[in-house]
Amino acid sequence: MANEVIFKNRDLDRLWDIEQYRSRGGYEILTRILTEKTPPAEIIDGMKTSGLRGRGGAGFPTGLKWSFINRSAPGDKYLVCNSDEGEPGTFKDRDILRYNPHALVEGMLIASYVIDAHRAYNYIRGEFWEPYERFQNAIDQARAAGFVGNNILGSGFDCELNVHLGGGAYVCGEETALLESIEGKKGQPRYKPPFPAHVGLYGRPTVINNTETLASVPTILREGAEQFRDIGVENSGGSKLFSISGHVKNPGVFELPMGTPFSELFELAGGMRDGSKIKAVIPGGSSSPVIPGEIMMDLTMDYDAIAKAGSMLGSGAVIVMDESTCMVKVLDRMGYFYYEESCGQCTPCREGTGWLYRIVHRIENGQGRPEDIDLLMDVQNRIRGKTICALGDAAAMPVAGMLRYYQDEFQYHIDHKKCKVGAGA
Amino acid sequence: MSALETKNRNELFTPEIRAEIDHEIAKYPEAESQSAAMAALRIVQDANGGWLTQERMDEVAAYLDLPPIAIYEVATFYSMYEHKPVGRNKLCVCTNISCMINNSDQIVEHLNNRLGIKFGEVTEDGRFSLKEVECLGACGGAPMMQVGRKYYENLTPERLDSILDELE
Numbered sequence: 001m002a003n004e005v006i007f008k009n010r011d012l013d014r015l016w017d018i019e020q021y022r023s024r025g026g027y028e029i030l031t032r033i034l035t036e037k038t039p040p041a042e043i044i045d046g047m048k049t050s051g052l053r054g055r056g057g058a059g060f061p062t063g064l065k066w067s068f069i070n071r072s073a074p075g076d077k078y079l080v081c082n083s084d085e086g087e088p089g090t091f092k093d094r095d096i097l098r099y100n101p102h103a104l105v106e107g108m109l110i111a112s113y114v115i116d117a118h119r120a121y122n123y124i125r126g127e128f129w130e131p132y133e134r135f136q137n138a139i140d141q142a143r144a145a146g147f148v149g150n151n152i153l154g155s156g157f158d159c160e161l162n163v164h165l166g167g168g169a170y171v172c173g174e175e176t177a178l179l180e181s182i183e184g185k186k187g188q189p190r191y192k193p194p195f196p197a198h199v200g201l202y203g204r205p206t207v208i209n210n211t212e213t214l215a216s217v218p219t220i221l222r223e224g225a226e227q228f229r230d231i232g233v234e235n236s237g238g239s240k241l242f243s244i245s246g247h248v249k250n251p252g253v254f255e256l257p258m259g260t261p262f263s264e265l266f267e268l269a270g271g272m273r274d275g276s277k278i279k280a281v282i283p284g285g286s287s288s289p290v291i292p293g294e295i296m297m298d299l300t301m302d303y304d305a306i307a308k309a310g311s312m313l314g315s316g317a318v319i320v321m322d323e324s325t326c327m328v329k330v331l332d333r334m335g336y337f338y339y340e341e342s343c344g345q346c347t348p349c350r351e352g353t354g355w356l357y358r359i360v361h362r363i364e365n366g367q368g369r370p371e372d373i374d375l376l377m378d379v380q381n382r383i384r385g386k387t388i389c390a391l392g393d394a395a396a397m398p399v400a401g402m403l404r405y406y407q408d409e410f411q412y413h414i415d416h417k418k419c420k421v422g423a424g425a
Numbered sequence: 426m427s428a429l430e431t432k433n434r435n436e437l438f439t440p441e442i443r444a445e446i447d448h449e450i451a452k453y454p455e456a457e458s459q460s461a462a463m464a465a466l467r468i469v470q471d472a473n474g475g476w477l478t479q480e481r482m483d484e485v486a487a488y489l490d491l492p493p494i495a496i497y498e499v500a501t502f503y504s505m506y507e508h509k510p511v512g513r514n515k516l517c518v519c520t521n522i523s524c525m526i527n528n529s530d531q532i533v534e535h536l537n538n539r540l541g542i543k544f545g546e547v548t549e550d551g552r553f554s555l556k557e558v559e560c561l562g563a564c565g566g567a568p569m570m571q572v573g574r575k576y577y578e579n580l581t582p583e584r585l586d587s588i589l590d591e592l593e
Contacts, residue, residue, distance in 0.1 A: 076454070088521045088560040119454070126467070126505050127517075127561050129574035162452040167463050167503025170559060184459035185495075186502040202457060245523040245564035252565045286522055286560075319523055319564070333525050337559055343502075 003231045005219045005239045006100055006212065007255040016134050018141040021102035027147060029222040030106050033113060034155035040071060040114040043221065050225035051237020052217075056082055056173070056210030057285060057315040058390075059303055062217075068197035069115040069205050078201040079112040079120040080182070080208045083135075084166050084173040086125060087285035088337060089317030092241035092253045093211035097124065097131035100215060101138035105161065107214035109147060110221065112159045115207050120159060122211075123178050125166040136163055170341035174389045175208040177343065188345045189389035212241055232258030236302035236313075244269045246320035247276060259302040265318065266297075276322035280405070284314025286334050287394035289401020290327070293320075311401065326421045327406040328413050331398065332357075332364040338395030349392035352383040356399060368414035376410075377403060437484050442472055446488060458489050462499050465489060466506055475515060476507035504558070512547045512554030514592045517571040520557055523564035532568050533557075535582040539589065553589070 004010075012020045021027070033043065047063030054060045069077060081104065085093040096104060104122070112120045124132045139161050142148045150158045164182050166172050172181045176190035179201050200206020216238065220228045229237040236258035242265055245251040249270030256265060262281070272278055278293035283301075289311040291299070299305050306313045321330070335357035344350045356379055359372050369375075380396035387393070403410065412420035437443070449464035465485045470477050477500055486496040500506045507515075516536065520529045537543055540553050547554040563569045566578025577588055 085562045086560060089523055089564050090560075091562045091564050094562050121452075125562065126463075126503075127558075127571055130576070164452070164460070165464065165467070167467070167499070168505035168558075169503050181463070182460055183457070184462035184499065186498050202454065243564060245567055246526055251523075251567070282522070317564070319526075321526060325526055330522060330526070333520070333522055337521060340559060 003239055003257050004255045005228065005231075006096060006103060006215050006241060007253075008219070010099060015099055016101050016138060018102060018138070018145060021100075025222060026102055026218070027106055027142075027145070029218050030109055030147065031153060033110060033221075034153050034157055037155070040116075043110070043114050046221055046225040047217070048225075049229060050220045051229040051232060051235075052213065052220060053236070053303070054210055055212035055216070055240065055315070057087060057287075057312075059313070062209065062213055065197070065209070066111065066114050066207060068195070069207060071116045073205060076119065076202070076204045077115050077117040078204055078206040079108060079115060079117040080175075080178065080201060080206055081108055081120070081122040081211055081214050082173065082175065082178055082208055083122055083124040083128070083131075083211045084178060085128075085211070085315075086170045086173050087287065087315050087317060088334070089243060089245055089282060089285050089319045090315040091243045091245070092316065094128060094131050095241070095253045096211050096215050097128065097135045101135045102142065103215040103218055104135065104211060105138050105142045105147070107217035108161060109142075109152070109159055110217050111207060111209065111214060112161075113157055115205070117207070118158045118160065120161045121164050121182055121201075122161070123164045123166060123172070123182060125172075126168055132163060132165060139163070169343075170337075171343045171389070171391055174391065177389065178208065179206065186343070188343045189391075191388055233300070233302050233304075235304050240301070240313075240316050242301060242316045242318055244318040244320065246318075247273050247278075247322040247325075248320050249273045256301065259300045259305070262296050262299050262301055262318075265301060266320070269320070272320070272322055276324065278320060279323045279325055280321045280327070282317075282319040282321075282398075284312045285317040286319070286337065287390075287397055288312040288314045289397050290330075290405060291401075292405050310404070324421060326364075326419050327402055327409050328360065328364045328419070331402045332360045334398055335360045335395070338391065342391060342395070346387040346389075346392065348383045348386040349395065352379055352392065353395045355379045356383075356395060360399075363410055363413045366413070366417035368410070368417075370414065372414060373403065373407060373410055434488060437488050438469070439472075442468055443488075450489075459491055459495065462489060462491065462496060463503070466496070466500055470506060475511040475513075476509060510547060510551075510554075511556075512552055514553050514572050515556060516553060517556045517558040517561070519559070519561050519563075519567070519569055519571075521560040521564075523560075524568040527567040529568040531582065532570070532580050532585065535585055539586070552592070 172187040177187040181187040196206040281296040339353040339357040380399040383392040383396040449461040453460040486493040569578040
């Protein structure tokens with residue numbers, strides 16, 4: 001498909017083998033950078049021009065993030081890739097690791113060169129064993145070809161690349177929790193500031209980027225930052241992987257230009273299954289507020305458009321729900337997730353996620369009380385902005401989103417002790 | 426302090442396990458061997474029938490020269506470590522949103538009926554145990570489950586039956 005960056009060479013049957021990756025220009029840009037000793041500032045400028053923003057969900061400009069590292073500061077610096085893909089609805093990084101792992105290896109090496117890191121880690125969630133093996137194999141192949149290790153390609157640049165496997169904790173997708181986890185501790189987020197660029201892994205300057213972000217880097221630098229930027233729209237440069245799941249006919253991962261109408265993505269996924277009608281869409285992972293289907297149909301998939309509609313593009317994880325879906329049941333399950341995954345460090349999140357879950361759960365089970373909707377709004381409001389990391393916000397935001405559009409369903413459950421939708425009651 | 430401290434490091438675990446843990450320790454800077462705690466627990470758990478005992482955790486602590494509490498904290502924080510016996514096949518079923526709206530309830534019910542166990546339980550013959558897990562990042566193949574290192578996607582009751590038949 002045109003405009004693809006990460007999936008561009010998916011037509012090759014074994015793109016994860018280094019020969020096939022190299023047959024389409026793989027490792028060319030790394031080789032050029034290392035042999036020409038391209039000034040890191042020049043690469044950072046290119047990344048800024050490309051408009052690439054962090055693909056993990058927060059959307060922070062990548063070039064800017066790299067520029068925060070004081071390259072000439074003495075001592076170790078680290079590059080960390082976040083492959084702890086766990087935001088419900090998101091399954092794109094798994095495909096990068098499985099199908100195009102060398103793009104990530106090359107991207108991590110380039111980023112390491114830019115920030116002068118001699119050790120890089122990819123934090124892969126522990127459940128991703130098969131993707132991990134693919135990625136580890138790519139590292140081994142890259143090492144055998146002289147791209148990893150000491151004095152890479154005779155350039156004098158050293159870089160070790162290793163995998164750190166997670167152990168099952170959603171919160172480790174938060175960058176500072178992830179650093180704690182690499183250090184062999186509980187994954188509890190750290191206060192910011194200091195930011196990881198100053199005090200990161202083992203207390204040293206660290207850049208943490210998402211898998212998709214780093215895997216985009218080689219193509220951006222090889223084919224031109226402007227070209228990448230122009231694939232997308234203003235404020236949302238380039239292409240993006242969208243994971244689409246739920247009640248669509250052909251769920252999967254699609255790479256599309258930023259700013260593509262949702263209706264196109266929806267069509268690529270085959271539209272609704274079994275002739276059902278679209279009811280609602282969660283546009284950017286379970287933390288992003290729900291949007292009714294008819295509003296979604298008029299939106300484009302980019303940061304600004306989704307934000308204007310009151311939600312977030314997040315990780316680009318789109319969950320489509322048909323008319324048989326009970327929104328109370330959906331929020332009940334989401335509430336349980338955040339309650340289960342809260343690390344317990346901050347009181348508003350530790351206690352508040354339990355409150356949210358218990359209230360929605362009793363509404364779902366026909367034991368809702370008249371005051372419960374106000375109580376839900378009150379509790380979510382007491383979590384937002386009051387915790388160290390964004391997990392609290394992630395638990396709270398979907399509640400407000402659900403009540404914004406589907407309060408009648410919650411009210412019906414409370415008043416009639418049963419489900420308005422029928423199915424899923 | 427643990428009595429294990431007096432034990433020689435080389436008396437802990439088998440040579441194979443020590444080699445695996447040492448391989449993990451080597452990934453990290455010197456003096457940062459705590460970073461290998463998660464991997465060490467995973468390796469030891471795998472070699473111990475899929476679950477951890479206090480004795481095993483104490484051995485990991487001794488091997489990494491850490492206070493036992495540092496290891497207990499990690500072993501109880503992350504959901505993939507088990508503290509009770511599990512089946513030879515630990516069926517980890519996702520029930521999060523994308524799986525739920527694709528009938529993961531039906532999958533769970535089928536497993537409950539066929540195996541006669543609920544979440545957190547083990548079949549009498551020790552062949553299967555059942556665990557509810559959060560999103561495993563394979564929503565395009567919902568409903569799905571993980572068994573060992575493998576993902577099984579697009580589950581139906583019929584497909585489940587043939588998968589279970591093949592698991593020893």
